Amino acid sequence: MSDQAYFSCRDLHAYYGESYIVQGISFEVAEGEILALLGRNGAGKTTTLSAIARMQDPQVKQGSITLAGQDLTAMKPYEAARAGVQLVPEDRRIIPGITVEENLIIAQISEPKGWDLERIYNHFPRLRERRKQEGVTLSGGEQQMLAVARALARDIKILLLDEPYEGLAPVIVKEIEGIVREIKELGITTIIVEQNAVAALKLADKAIIMESGEIVYSGSAKEVLESKALREEYLAI
Amino acid sequence: MISDNASFYKKDILPVTTFAVVLLTMPFWFRYIGGYSGLDTKIVIWIIFAIGFDILLGYMGFLSFGHAAFFGTSAYFTGLMLLHYSNNILPAITVGVISAIIMAFIIGFLTLKRTGIYFSILTLAFGEMLHSMVLSTLQDWTGGDNGLTGLPTPMLFDIKMQGDNVFYLTVIVAIVMYYIARRIIGSPFGLMLKAIKSNQVRLEYTGVHVARYKLMGFVISAVYAGVAGALMIVYEPYVASEFMGWHLSGQVVIMTVLGGVGTLFGPMLGAAFMLYFENVVSVYLGAQWLLVLGAIFMATVIFLPGGFVEAGSRIKKALTGGGK
Numbered sequence: 001m002s003d004q005a006y007f008s009c010r011d012l013h014a015y016y017g018e019s020y021i022v023q024g025i026s027f028e029v030a031e032g033e034i035l036a037l038l039g040r041n042g043a044g045k046t047t048t049l050s051a052i053a054r055m056q057d058p059q060v061k062q063g064s065i066t067l068a069g070q071d072l073t074a075m076k077p078y079e080a081a082r083a084g085v086q087l088v089p090e091d092r093r094i095i096p097g098i099t100v101e102e103n104l105i106i107a108q109i110s111e112p113k114g115w116d117l118e119r120i121y122n123h124f125p126r127l128r129e130r131r132k133q134e135g136v137t138l139s140g141g142e143q144q145m146l147a148v149a150r151a152l153a154r155d156i157k158i159l160l161l162d163e164p165y166e167g168l169a170p171v172i173v174k175e176i177e178g179i180v181r182e183i184k185e186l187g188i189t190t191i192i193v194e195q196n197a198v199a200a201l202k203l204a205d206k207a208i209i210m211e212s213g214e215i216v217y218s219g220s221a222k223e224v225l226e227s228k229a230l231r232e233e234y235l236a237i
Numbered sequence: 238m239i240s241d242n243a244s245f246y247k248k249d250i251l252p253v254t255t256f257a258v259v260l261l262t263m264p265f266w267f268r269y270i271g272g273y274s275g276l277d278t279k280i281v282i283w284i285i286f287a288i289g290f291d292i293l294l295g296y297m298g299f300l301s302f303g304h305a306a307f308f309g310t311s312a313y314f315t316g317l318m319l320l321h322y323s324n325n326i327l328p329a330i331t332v333g334v335i336s337a338i339i340m341a342f343i344i345g346f347l348t349l350k351r352t353g354i355y356f357s358i359l360t361l362a363f364g365e366m367l368h369s370m371v372l373s374t375l376q377d378w379t380g381g382d383n384g385l386t387g388l389p390t391p392m393l394f395d396i397k398m399q400g401d402n403v404f405y406l407t408v409i410v411a412i413v414m415y416y417i418a419r420r421i422i423g424s425p426f427g428l429m430l431k432a433i434k435s436n437q438v439r440l441e442y443t444g445v446h447v448a449r450y451k452l453m454g455f456v457i458s459a460v461y462a463g464v465a466g467a468l469m470i471v472y473e474p475y476v477a478s479e480f481m482g483w484h485l486s487g488q489v490v491i492m493t494v495l496g497g498v499g500t501l502f503g504p505m506l507g508a509a510f511m512l513y514f515e516n517v518v519s520v521y522l523g524a525q526w527l528l529v530l531g532a533i534f535m536a537t538v539i540f541l542p543g544g545f546v547e548a549g550s551r552i553k554k555a556l557t558g559g560g561k
Contacts, residue, residue, distance in 0.1 A: 053442065055442075076441075077438075077441045077442055078441045078442070078444050078445055078446050078447065081441075081442055081443060081444035081445075082444045086442075087442060093439045093442060094439075095432050095435055095436050095439045095440060096435045096436060097431060097432075097434065097435035098428065098431055098432060098435065102428050102431075102432075105425060105428060106425075106428060106429065106432055106440065106443055106445070107443045107444075109425050109428075109429060109443075109445060110443070110444040110445050110446070111444075150443065154443070154444060
């Protein structure tokens with residue numbers, strides 16, 4: 001692996017307490033690239049994302065994570081966020097008790113700022129309609145939209161999307177797909193985790209398949225889409 | 238945000254003006270409901286204390302059982318300054334409030350890592366530690382159980398700080414501090430406090446150094462306690478050891494809950510009610526007054542979790558025909 005990769009994980013080992021989840025994975029993502037991180041339930045995909053976002057759990061006991069020349073490995077969650085990592089987790093992590101707009105404002109309090117409110121609202125007119133509503137009262141799709149918008153409100157270097165289509169109606173899935181495509185056009189480096197992989201693969205440049213905490217395949221997204229054998233063996237699709 | 242700034246000011250003018258008018262006219266109407274001069278000053282001092290407490294409990298969501306530590310520390314330092322340095326209240330109050338701020342940095346740093354009941358217990362423990370230090374280790378300076386006595390009459394340069402002078406001084410300070418509290422709550426920092434209350438972890442992932450903001454919220458709250466503690470000594474130049482005790486910490490909790498947590502207005506009402514009840518109504522109730530107060534407190538918590546403010550909005554709703 002080259003030393004100058006935009007984003008890289010090297011020999012990453014992550015634990016939830018005693019359980020050994022991510023067992024020594026290495027990969028890199030080039031600037032502006034979209035990486036699909038695939039695999040069955042329990043393969044360690046979400047754990048990998050959480051480790052990159054420097055969440056308190058899992059614990060990274062070995063290995064390193066670097067982004068644009070900065071070493072994230074020892075950072076606290078807020079430091080990683082300031083360094084440009086934005087995780088949009090499965091539960092979307094909307095802050096309760098405050099409005100849609102306040103959720104966006106809060107994301108802009110600490111530097112560096114990204115899109116301003118006007119630009120966000122122009123891209124997500126639905127959020128403008130609902131700006132005075134409490135964030136957690138939005139529908140699932142709208143919350144996903146808010147979570148992505150909140151990420152864009154910060155000047156991010158890498159976006160981590162954890163199962164963005166999870167539990168959403170097909171219409172909303174289309175909408176989210178549109179958002180992700182836009183993210184791609186904007187050239188935001190992204191790692192997208194998906195179980196139901198087709199949607200993610202269509203958008204991604206590269207793909208990694210994980211199984212039992214290890215990487216079992218690494219290559220182009222197109223290759224996975226076209227290879228029936230790969231899909232049957234690891235993804236059950 | 239920027240376009241909202243103008244409405245921020247407008248939003249503040251009416252409540253702050255009303256607050257100012259009610260307090261400033263107090264000497265004229267308070268005696269008709271059984272009040273007396275001196276009690277009005279005390280009420281205003283407690284209102285300042287309660288405002289600061291509500292910033293911590295109502296907005297940031299941290300229940301401190303040791304806020305007497307800041308009230309008391311400031312009271313002692315104000316007293317010591319008056320006694321040993323100068324009878325001018327300006328340096329005395331300044332040193333008093335600064336001492337409360339320093340104390341808040343220390344206690345806040347050590348306690349804010351925990352939340353919920355653990356935070357409450359820790360603050361109680363620190364408060365009681367200071368209280369017992371005042372009574373034992375430090376009694377050569379604090380006067381121990383007797384309190385700090387023999388303070389000179391406080392002066393603001395050539396003005397004697399007694400009676401009405403103290404009252405109007407505290408009222409002016411209260412108006413300014415109420416206005417500041419409203420501005421804090423309406424600012425991005427206030428939004429941050431609300432987010433800390435609802436979910437600290439989520440806030441952290443938007444790049445916010447949550448621990449630092451929590452400490453700031455805590456210290457701001459302690460400034461209010463410190464100002465109240467210092468003014469109490471200006472009002473009555475004697476520092477009682479109870480100013481450091483858990484009873485005082487408990488009182489401000491009860492006031493805030495009675496009035497309505499997280500409303501700023503409620504805790505002020507709660508403070509006024511408690512002092513009025515303790516000093517005026519209790520005369521008619523005799524020895525049972527504490528029992529009645531306890532019953533009122535329980536009834537409020539059970540039936541009106543939003544305190545007096547909730548009662549007010551329910552009455553308003555009923556009067557307007559149960560509509561929206």
